[in-house]
Amino acid sequence: MTTISIIGAGNMATAIGTRAAKHGHTVEIMSRDTVAARSLADRIGATVGTYGSAPAGDIVILAVLSAGAVDVVRSYGEALAGKTLVDITNPFNADATGLATTPGNSIAQQIAAAAPAGTHVVKAFNTIFGGVLAQDKPMDAFLAGDSAEARARVAAFLSSLDMRPLDAGGLEMTSALEWAGILLVGVARNGGGFDIALAAQPPS
Amino acid sequence: MTTISIIGAGNMATAIGTRAAKHGHTVEIMSRDTVAARSLADRIGATVGTYGSAPAGDIVILAVLSAGAVDVVRSYGEALAGKTLVDITNPFNADATGLATTPGNSIAQQIAAAAPAGTHVVKAFNTIFGGVLAQDKPMDAFLAGDSAEARARVAAFLSSLDMRPLDAGGLEMTSALEWAGILLVGVARNGGGFDIALAAQPPS
Numbered sequence: 001m002t003t004i005s006i007i008g009a010g011n012m013a014t015a016i017g018t019r020a021a022k023h024g025h026t027v028e029i030m031s032r033d034t035v036a037a038r039s040l041a042d043r044i045g046a047t048v049g050t051y052g053s054a055p056a057g058d059i060v061i062l063a064v065l066s067a068g069a070v071d072v073v074r075s076y077g078e079a080l081a082g083k084t085l086v087d088i089t090n091p092f093n094a095d096a097t098g099l100a101t102t103p104g105n106s107i108a109q110q111i112a113a114a115a116p117a118g119t120h121v122v123k124a125f126n127t128i129f130g131g132v133l134a135q136d137k138p139m140d141a142f143l144a145g146d147s148a149e150a151r152a153r154v155a156a157f158l159s160s161l162d163m164r165p166l167d168a169g170g171l172e173m174t175s176a177l178e179w180a181g182i183l184l185v186g187v188a189r190n191g192g193g194f195d196i197a198l199a200a201q202p203p204s
Numbered sequence: 205m206t207t208i209s210i211i212g213a214g215n216m217a218t219a220i221g222t223r224a225a226k227h228g229h230t231v232e233i234m235s236r237d238t239v240a241a242r243s244l245a246d247r248i249g250a251t252v253g254t255y256g257s258a259p260a261g262d263i264v265i266l267a268v269l270s271a272g273a274v275d276v277v278r279s280y281g282e283a284l285a286g287k288t289l290v291d292i293t294n295p296f297n298a299d300a301t302g303l304a305t306t307p308g309n310s311i312a313q314q315i316a317a318a319a320p321a322g323t324h325v326v327k328a329f330n331t332i333f334g335g336v337l338a339q340d341k342p343m344d345a346f347l348a349g350d351s352a353e354a355r356a357r358v359a360a361f362l363s364s365l366d367m368r369p370l371d372a373g374g375l376e377m378t379s380a381l382e383w384a385g386i387l388l389v390g391v392a393r394n395g396g397g398f399d400i401a402l403a404a405q406p407p408s
Contacts (some may be wrong), residue, residue, distance in 0.1 A: 100222035103302050115303035132407060141405035142387065166205045174302045178389060179383030183346065186372035186380060187404050199403040200391050203336055 004157070005055030007072060007090050008063030009036035012088055015133040016061055016125060018044050028056045054079040054190075058159055059086060064131060066091035073114045075157040081116040084150045087174070088125040090181040097186070099178050108174035112146055114203070120150035124158065127180045127199040129188075136168075140199035141182060142166045144173035153171050166200055169188050206227050208361070208380035210250075210363035211257030211276060212267030216292055219337040220265055220329060222248050223365050226340060232260045258283040263290060263361055265329075268313050269302070270295035277318045285320040285400045288354045292329040292376070294385040301390070303382050316350055324354035327378040328362065330385045331402040333392075345402040346384060348377035370404055 001024040006013050009031040017040060021027045027046035031037035036136045040046045049055060054062060054074055060080065062069050066089035070102040073080065087108040112121040122145030125133070132139065141163040145151045155165035168170070168176060180198055205228040209347035210217050213235040221244060225231045235241035238252070245252045253260060256279055264284065266273050270293035277284065291312040295304040305311060316325040326349030329337070336343065345367040349355045359369035372380060384402055392398045 024391050089255045097373065098379065133356055135407060137407040142391070144390065155342045165398055166391045167394040168387055169301065169394050173387070173390045175302065176301070176387040177385045180387050183372055183380040183384050184404060186348065186377045187346070187370045190371040190402060191375050195406050196404045197407050199405060200388060200396060201403060202399050202402050203339060203341040 001160070002059070002063065002157070003057040004059050005030060005049060005053070005057035006061045006063050007031065007051070007055070009033055010063065011130045013061070013063035015038055015130040017046055019133060019136055021045050022037065023161050025160070030055060031171045044194060051074055052079065055083060055142045059084050059153065061086045062086065062111070063088055065089065069107055070110045070114050078116050080119050082118045083098060084120045084122060084153050085111060085115060086125070086154060087111050087123045090126050091178060092182060092185070099182065101175070101178060104172070106174040106178055108145070109171055112171060113122050113181060120147050121145055121171065122150050122154040123177050124154055127184055128175055129194055129197070132195060132197050136162070138162050138164065139197040140164050140166055140201070142168055142177055142198065144168040144170065144177055146171040155173060205364070206263070206361070207232060207261040207265050208265065209234060209253060209261035210265045210267050211235065211255070211259070213237055213244045214267065215351045217265070217267035218244055219334040220267060221250055223316055223337060223340055224250050226272045229364070234259065235388050250376050254279055257282065261285060261356065263288050265290045265292065266315070267292055269293065273311055273386065274314045277315050282320050283324050286322045288324045288326060288357055289315060289319060289327070290358060291315050291325060294330050295382060296386060296389070300386060302386065305382060307379045308376070310378040310382055312349070313375055316375060323350050325349055325375065326354050326358040327381050328358055331388055333388070333401070334400060336401050340366070342366050342368065343401040344368050344370055344405070346372055346381055346402065348372040348374065348381055350375040367406055373401070
């Protein structure tokens with residue numbers, strides 16, 4: 001078990017933080033909204049870190065909205081050096097039928113460009129609805145990122161949460177993950193319902 | 205059961221044609237390569253249609269490579285009027301880490317623009333490896349297309365093949381399906397192996 005820092009105190013921060021704490025990790029919550037950070041930390045038995053200062057964990061979950069993720073990384077600056085940043089964002093367009101990003105310039109790639117040297121970026125959790133994640137059942141979890149070592153670190157974290165990591169490859173594959181979020185919402189809206197998770201398994 | 209026309213005689217034409225024939229459909233094979241068409245038809249008990257003339261089936265599977273799909277539709281021209289065209293292509297870039305298409309101009313959208321009036325386009329089968337499809341096991345099958353009626357028609361066909369149709373929505377969602385093909389290959393290459401199918405199910 002390890003220390004996980006989560007920047008954010010919203011729905012996905014709650015779902016990931018709850019699941020991480022339940023599976024034995026030490027969780028640190030950091031948010032500009034210090035009241036929300038304290039409230040979430042108290043609910044799940046986490047500590048509260050100071051927004052903008054060096055996170056306690058080697059893995060830092062950026063549980064903020066896509067529009068603000070790069071600014072958060074810039075505002076932390078060198079405090080994130082050497083960390084493995086986990087981008088969970090879904091940069092959907094207004095009706096969630098396409099992306100606000102373009103291939104080669106995914107949010108994960110923008111974060112990697114804004115992060116200090118020696119920082120790694122892995123995209124994960126964006127193919128799972130918060131409500132499904134919170135159920136704490138086994139499920140598949142896709143990830144992609146800029147180094148095999150960082151992906152292995154995040155994969156181990158996902159496994160510790162009783163999730164099956166599916167490594168999709170390098171940072172360029174984060175666009176595929178962003179589109180996977182769109183696909184999941186499309187299926188959910190067109191009869192699939194929102195109690196589903198994207199998976200990739202041998203047919204049985 | 206119904207009549208299904210397949211344009212093409214390669215691996216995906218073989219996998220889809222074999223599965224369709226096995227599940228009781230009448231299958232017509234059409235290919236510029238008349239020898240390959242006859243060979244495939246004889247193997248699976250299908251008929252051979254004349255390339256470029258009106259297909260016998262209301263559902264026409266365009267089982268050709270992405271680079272040639274639009275030209276095939278143009279060469280058929282009015283012979284495809286009123287049909288439901290099924291685009292199965294994966295327009296990958298050279299190393300399969302991104303697409304050769306752009307959002308708003310997916311292969312399915314290019315086919316829809318090239319097809320005669322009254323023709324519908326549905327993208328399906330592109331999230332399933334041919335070798336997995338050929339196993340004839342139950343599996344999830346994502347689809348998207350330009351009309352709810354055409355999607356329902358293709359969904360019924362998929363169900364008849366013992367596949368679970370997952371409707372992702374309108375024609376604009378075909379970009380998400382193209383990226384889903386990239387994601388699947390990424391997972392397959394990075395430890396997942398090629399005996400997998402993309403799925404979306406309630407966690408269990």
